[in-house]
Amino acid sequence: xxxHSPEFERKLRRSVKTTIRRSPELKREARRTNRARHYSARxxxxxxxxxxxxxxxxxxxxxxxxxxxxxxxxxxxxxxxxSALVQSxxxxxxxxxxxxxxxxxxxxxxxxLRQQLEKFVLNTTWLLVDLLAMLGALxxxxxxxxxxxxxxIPIAILGWLTTLAxxxxxxxxLPWLPYPLITAAITLSPFVxxxxxxxxxxxxxxxxxxxxxTLQLIxxxxxxxxxxxxxxxxxSWFELLFLVPxxxxxFTLRQTYVRIAAGYQFSETIQPESSxxxxxxxxxITTVDPDAPTRVGLTAIEEFIQTRGFLATAPWSKEGWxxxxxxxxxxxQERKLAEFVFPNAVQMTKTxxxxxxxxxxxxxxxxxxxxxxxxxxxxxxxxAMLLPAxxxxxxxxxxxxxxxxxxxxxxxxxLYAVYPIGYRGLSRVLFKYSFVQLPLIASFLIICGLVxxxxxxxxxxxxxxxxxxxxxxxxxxxLIFVVFAFSxxxxxxxxxxxxxxxxxxxxxxxxxxxxxLAIAGLFVPQPILSLGFCAGAMVVAWLxxxxxxxxxDANRFDIMNLPKQQL
Amino acid sequence: MLCATEVDAQRIRLTHLxxxxxxxxxxxxxxxxxxLRTVTKSYRSIRALSRVSLEFSPGQLxxxxxxxxxxxxxxxxxxxxxxxxxxxxxxxxxQEYRRNRLDLRQRIYTLPDFPxxxxxxxxxxxxxxxxxxxxADGAGAEERVLELLREFDLxxxxxxxxxxxxxxxAYKAGLAAMIAADCDIxxxxxxxxxxMDPHGIDAFKRHARAAANRGRxxxxxxxxxxxxxxxxxxxxVIHKGEIHAFDTLDRLRxxxxxxxxxxxxxxxxxxEVLQ
Numbered sequence: 001x002x003x004h005s006p007e008f009e010r011k012l013r014r015s016v017k018t019t020i021r022r023s024p025e026l027k028r029e030a031r032r033t034n035r036a037r038h039y040s041a042r043x044x045x046x047x048x049x050x051x052x053x054x055x056x057x058x059x060x061x062x063x064x065x066x067x068x069x070x071x072x073x074x075x076x077x078x079x080x081x082x083s084a085l086v087q088s089x090x091x092x093x094x095x096x097x098x099x100x101x102x103x104x105x106x107x108x109x110x111x112x113l114r115q116q117l118e119k120f121v122l123n124t125t126w127l128l129v130d131l132l133a134m135l136g137a138l139x140x141x142x143x144x145x146x147x148x149x150x151x152x153i154p155i156a157i158l159g160w161l162t163t164l165a166x167x168x169x170x171x172x173x174l175p176w177l178p179y180p181l182i183t184a185a186i187t188l189s190p191f192v193x194x195x196x197x198x199x200x201x202x203x204x205x206x207x208x209x210x211x212x213x214t215l216q217l218i219x220x221x222x223x224x225x226x227x228x229x230x231x232x233x234x235x236s237w238f239e240l241l242f243l244v245p246x247x248x249x250x251f252t253l254r255q256t257y258v259r260i261a262a263g264y265q266f267s268e269t270i271q272p273e274s275s276x277x278x279x280x281x282x283x284x285i286t287t288v289d290p291d292a293p294t295r296v297g298l299t300a301i302e303e304f305i306q307t308r309g310f311l312a313t314a315p316w317s318k319e320g321w322x323x324x325x326x327x328x329x330x331x332x333q334e335r336k337l338a339e340f341v342f343p344n345a346v347q348m349t350k351t352x353x354x355x356x357x358x359x360x361x362x363x364x365x366x367x368x369x370x371x372x373x374x375x376x377x378x379x380x381x382x383x384a385m386l387l388p389a390x391x392x393x394x395x396x397x398x399x400x401x402x403x404x405x406x407x408x409x410x411x412x413x414x415l416y417a418v419y420p421i422g423y424r425g426l427s428r429v430l431f432k433y434s435f436v437q438l439p440l441i442a443s444f445l446i447i448c449g450l451v452x453x454x455x456x457x458x459x460x461x462x463x464x465x466x467x468x469x470x471x472x473x474x475x476x477x478x479l480i481f482v483v484f485a486f487s488x489x490x491x492x493x494x495x496x497x498x499x500x501x502x503x504x505x506x507x508x509x510x511x512x513x514x515x516x517l518a519i520a521g522l523f524v525p526q527p528i529l530s531l532g533f534c535a536g537a538m539v540v541a542w543l544x545x546x547x548x549x550x551x552x553d554a555n556r557f558d559i560m561n562l563p564k565q566q567l
Numbered sequence: 568m569l570c571a572t573e574v575d576a577q578r579i580r581l582t583h584l585x586x587x588x589x590x591x592x593x594x595x596x597x598x599x600x601x602x603l604r605t606v607t608k609s610y611r612s613i614r615a616l617s618r619v620s621l622e623f624s625p626g627q628l629x630x631x632x633x634x635x636x637x638x639x640x641x642x643x644x645x646x647x648x649x650x651x652x653x654x655x656x657x658x659x660x661x662q663e664y665r666r667n668r669l670d671l672r673q674r675i676y677t678l679p680d681f682p683x684x685x686x687x688x689x690x691x692x693x694x695x696x697x698x699x700x701x702x703a704d705g706a707g708a709e710e711r712v713l714e715l716l717r718e719f720d721l722x723x724x725x726x727x728x729x730x731x732x733x734x735x736x737a738y739k740a741g742l743a744a745m746i747a748a749d750c751d752i753x754x755x756x757x758x759x760x761x762x763m764d765p766h767g768i769d770a771f772k773r774h775a776r777a778a779a780n781r782g783r784x785x786x787x788x789x790x791x792x793x794x795x796x797x798x799x800x801x802x803x804v805i806h807k808g809e810i811h812a813f814d815t816l817d818r819l820r821x822x823x824x825x826x827x828x829x830x831x832x833x834x835x836x837x838x839e840v841l842q
């Protein structure tokens with residue numbers, strides 16, 4: 001079934017226009033509603049962005065004097081996009097605002113899936129433009145003849161398809177990764193680099209140059225880029241071998257599609273009348289009080305209600321030590337909110353146990369590999385620290401369910417917004433949830449710091465102190481992330497008003513000061529001074545949170561989002 | 568012999584004692600008065616509310632009527648604090664609304680057209696969480712919940728996750744939470760287009776009427792004119808963000824030419840003006 005018929009739409013548009021032209025009142029109304037014409041500057045910004053990436057590729061090639069580090073940079077850059085693309089695909093497939101309307105049409109979910117996938121793929125074509133720009137810059141650097149430059153088109157397409165394949169694999173096999181957090185970190189990294197380029201720029205370039213060969217082997221996004229080397233005057237035909245895993249990856253797209261299609265459903269679920277016994281799968285998806293009746297007989301339910309069993313609070317203490325501490329730390333009002341934020345109860349202790357287990361196993365493997373290959377050992381050790389770090393970061397910055405958007409009468413409203421839940425109350429619960437994990441995250445980062453000190457030969461006390469400061473910085477960042485969580489469900493920055501402008505300027509200023517202080521805190525060698533900078537960053541983060549709260553409480557913006565087509 | 572509308576009108580009319588009780592309670596701040604002062608709200612070039620000034624006294628059932636896109640839902644969202652007016656103020660008991668006034672917010676319950684519930688949690692768990700948020704989980708909550716679940720035919724489904732219910736059943740669950748919380752102000756968006764069965768609609772009407780009799784203010788939007796005619800103490804007609812009428816049906820009837828179809832006539836006139 002075709003979901004889009006240009007001919008039909010043309011006819012429809014023509015007949016609507018004719019009807020409007022016939023009625024003066026309708027003409028007036030149409031003029032009134034169409035008064036504000038919206039022009040998007042996005043394509044211009046996007047083109048400028050492609051230009052910047054091309055410039056970066058050129059600079060890397062020029063500074064190192066080789067193509068390989070620049071090609072690896074393109075691979076890393078593509079890898080960085082994966083997280084954002086996974087988020088975008090998940091949104092397109094499961095949370096897009098046109099899904100409720102599509103699900104009402106007499107069409108199969110498979111057709112809806114295909115339509116959504118097409119939209120997603122179309123949105124990613126800018127990636128192709130970026131790739132063409134970057135490879136084009138590299139071709140200019142390598143002074144490749146024009147007719148040979150045409151070969152960068154299939155290489156770019158191959159790289160683009162490989163990235164899409166990796167996105168598909170990530171959404172199918174690694175849906176649990178904290179993609180929003182990874183995307184936020186990746187988005188933040190260029191700014192951090194911009195500020196600290198004088199300190200870390202040369203080291204990064206040297207590192208990239210030194211490990212270009214290893215990275216080319218490890219990074220799947222770098223495989224298709226290796227084919228570019230075939231365009232050089234003395235090509236190494238060994239590079240052609242990278243075509244095999246790249247094509248193999250692209251072939252997984254079909255399997256990914258089949259797997260997504262198998263479980264794809266976006267429609268109202270209507271179940272038959274309740275049975276006498278709760279089926280196992282139902283009890284698995286919901287948190288039922290342990291004292292709740294297992295047999296769903298009317299009398300049993302009535303008794304459960306009459307004895308106030310259903311009003312019993314979630315037994316957090318049974319989850320673990322951290323959960324018990326958190327529960328004890330919260331006031332009675334905060335516990336009510338915590339129950340709303342985490343209706344399935346929280347799981348911190350288990351996550352932390354697993355993170356430390358994975359860290360120790362990974363480090364053991366990494367250090368053992370030092371006997372075999374130092375380069376490989378280095379990357380395995382890095383991965384062993386990075387993967388558990390992502391898991392604990394997701395746990396540390398968890399927002400529960402309070403900010404879950406609900407689509408309602410054409411707008412998205414976050415779940416908490418219709419209930420009597422305030423900015424400060426909800427923030428406090430989230431702060432306590434994170435800060436109870438602070439000793440563990442500090443320990444984790446100190447261990448990572450010590451391992452890095454061992455690998456790079458840094459002094460151990462300085463590494464431990466840096467781990468501690470990083471934990472402090474992450475705690476300060478929590479305040480800012482809470483603001484972002486609230487802000488994501490509002491129209492605070494989409495209205496052209498003087499107070500909106502003032503708010504944006506204020507937050508950009510505070511954000512920049514925070515970033516500056518945090519970076520100074522991490523990199524300034526004097527311990528006392530650097531701790532002072534860290535404390536300053538914490539104060540600025542607190543100001544950031546308080547200032548947003550002022551605007552929020554004063555009713556300065558809606559706590560709902562209009563979908564783009566309505567704007 | 569009285570016609571059905573008159574019987575309904577008589578049934579819902581408050582006794583003199585009830586009115587005195589509500590007025591005295593209102594004076595003592597027990598019930599909530601709502602006031603909108605020249606509230607304007609736009610979505611880019613579309614003006615959803617234009618200098619709306621209204622006053623809702625406690626103990627009334629108010630029906631918001633108007634064509635699609637008239638501004639009914641926006642008005643409800645402004646009252647709920649979800650939408651922020653571009654200009655003008657909203658007062659609850661003569662106190663300006665601010666989102667940090669949790670004491671005020673705990674006296675308002677909003678039920679959108681799709682209830683905001685945790686879809687993977689059971690009805691009972693949702694009710695427990697919501698009642699606790701409204702501090703309505705004290706003594707007697709269990710009896711109230713049991714009675715409501717029975718009344719809305721939800722008792723056998725009480726331990727089922729909301730996502731396994733039909734739309735009407737899910738709405739009933741949201742409604743049960745609202746009735747059990749028993750706030751001073753009930754805001755409902757299209758409750759009669761919520762997928763509820765006739766029995767559920769009837770139960771809702773009974774509870775809303777009883778709540779109004781207790782001094783609660785029930786404000787709901789609807790497109791069903793006959794429902795609004797039978798089930799409202801006051802009717803508020805909005806068109807293009809402006810209030811075209813806000814009065815009791817009796818008074819609107821006095822002014823209308825067609826005394827039996829007063830709202831239909833009003834809508835016809837609005838449409839004629841548009842065309």
